Amino acid sequence: MRILHTSDWHVGKVLKGRTRHDEHIKVLAQVVEIAQAERPDLVIVAGDLYDTAAPTADATRVVTRALSALRRTGAEVVAIGGNHDNGAALDALRPWASDAGITLRGSVGQNPDDLRITGTTGDGERWQLVALPFLSQRYAIRASEMYELTAAEANQTYADHIARLIEKLSEPFAQPGVINLLTAHLTIVGASAGGGEREAHTIMGYAVPATIFPPGAHYVALGHLHRSQKVIAPCPARYSGSPLAVDFGEEENIPSVAIVDVSTDKAARVRDVPIASARALRTVRGTLEQLATVKLPDAWLRVLVRETPRVGLREDVQELLPNALEVRIDPEMMPSRTGGRMAQRAGRSPRELFGDYLDHRGNAEDGVRELFDELYDEVSTAP
Template identity: 75%
Template sequence: MKILHTSDWHVGKVLKGQSRVDEHKQVLANVIEIAVAERPDLVIVAGDLYDTAAPTPEATRLVTRALTALRRTGADVVAIGGNHDNGQALDALRPWAEAAGITLRGSVLASPAEHVVDGVTRDGERWQLAALPFLSQRYAVRAVEMYELTAAEATQTYADHLGRVLTRLTEGFTEPDRVHLVTAHLTVVGASTGGGERDAHTVLGYAVPATVFPGTAHYVALGHLHRSQRVNGPCPVRYSGSPIAVDFGEQENVPSVTMVEVTARTAAQVREVPVPAAVPLRTVRGTLAQLAEATPPEGWLRVYVREQPRAGLREEVQELLPRALEIRIDPELVPAPGSGARMAQRAGRSPRELFADYLDSRGHDDDGVRELFDEIFEEVDR
């Protein structure tokens, strides 16, 4: 069977105030074109369809139309909720999804059978997919309890709970003539972050070892980390990465989808198919003079200015580089906190003095900024 594995669309993303809806339309159109050309038997969308738990109507239309178009290629389509998605809101779309022939699982449901999807390819290959949406720590405990496993101990880790849930969902992975698949939205120990993920859900106890996946799985399709990569484990484990660079920390990633060919008797063969439609993200550095002389790269820009801070600097950079979304003083020019400056003591000091100390600590010696602060302070202090 052939599988198209994608994840982390983050539809509705706004980057430094810039809407990316047109880019998302082009990116998802690319994904659909790849599906038309490749004719997969199954499309897996491994979470984070949206960038926010409260997507706009426009974002919802874009996601539902993309899923519908993928289904119209003849492929089965399975999508799960990620940590950015509202799982219950996705579950509310299940009547629409079922009518469209799409399997949608936004959150963990009381019956394990709800998360085990069976199918048959055009050529008669049988497959079974365990679909696990993102689980927060507290819901991981609830899921263990719902599935009537050993009661959760207070000292047990997130990985323990997730491992128990996956064991329950994959207990049917025993038939030799069926392709066994897993999709989940989580962080695996040892994998590399893409640069734009939500830190709270990639660290602080949310990472699990690859051993939570059964050795009987033919392929594990993961979402959450935005860099396409293979992860060492007891079976083939892979992140597809995001088809669009979500933030500037991801500018070196190559947006793609993952194509997998596998049978019940042969190992998974994996290849990446690039998705080139998104506007690239680039970082440029230099003084104003250097920025004025250089030819800016294509795409949205993050600019590190090699100048001392002063009032109006941002506007000067934006005049030179209209596609600059983020403008910062080059970190190499910013003094380390507390270096060369006395940390302000709050007691008995005026706001003007405290602000002056802050400017000194940051190497900011523009009198215009101090005067502007004084004017604002006088206005609000009346």
């Protein structure tokens, strides 16, 4: 059978105040075009359909239309909730999804069978999929309560609870002649972050070893990390990555979806299909004179300016580069703190401290010190 594996759409993402609504429409349209060309039997969306737990009506419209268009290609479609999604809200859409032939799993309930999905391809190949949405630390413990735990087991780590849950859910994988699949929204130890993930849900407390995956799985479709990559595990496992760079930390990533050919008697074969519909994200640096030579009209820019800080510098940069979403002084231009200790605060007046701050930052703008003196006098003499 053939699978199209995608994840981390982050529809509704706003980048430095700039909406990416039109980009998402183009990106997901290209995903649908790939599905039409590749004719997968199954499409897996491995979490983070939205960028926020309270998506706008426009974002919801984009996601539901994309899922429906993928279903109209003839593929079965399964989507799970990620850490950015509102699992309960996704589950509330299940009646609509069911009528549309789409399988949504936003959260983990008390019935393990609800997370086990089965199907048969047009060629008669049987498959079963364990669909595990993102679980917070608290809900990982609650999910483990579907079977009795000792006091010691209840106090084990997040990774232990996820491992026990996957072991429980994948018990039917012992059945012969069926393609065994698993999808989950997780951070795997040793995998590379894409650069734009939510740090609180990728730090070590949420990282799990790849050994939690059952050797009997023919393919594990992962979401959460935004860089496309293979995971060394007891079975074939992969992150599809995000189909567009979510933030400037991801500008070196190659947005793509994964096409997977898998059967019961052959190792899964995976190839990435690039997605080029979104604007590129690029970081540029230089003086104003150097920035005036930059020609990247179709990219969103992060600009590191190699100039002395002054009022109006940002506006000058954005006049040269209208697509500059982030403008700041190049860190290499900042004065080093290793040349001496910072001025001590004790016993020094606010005027002296502010003067030291301006000197440290190299700010020589006329009138700034005088303006501070006026404001300070006004505040300190107020009744």
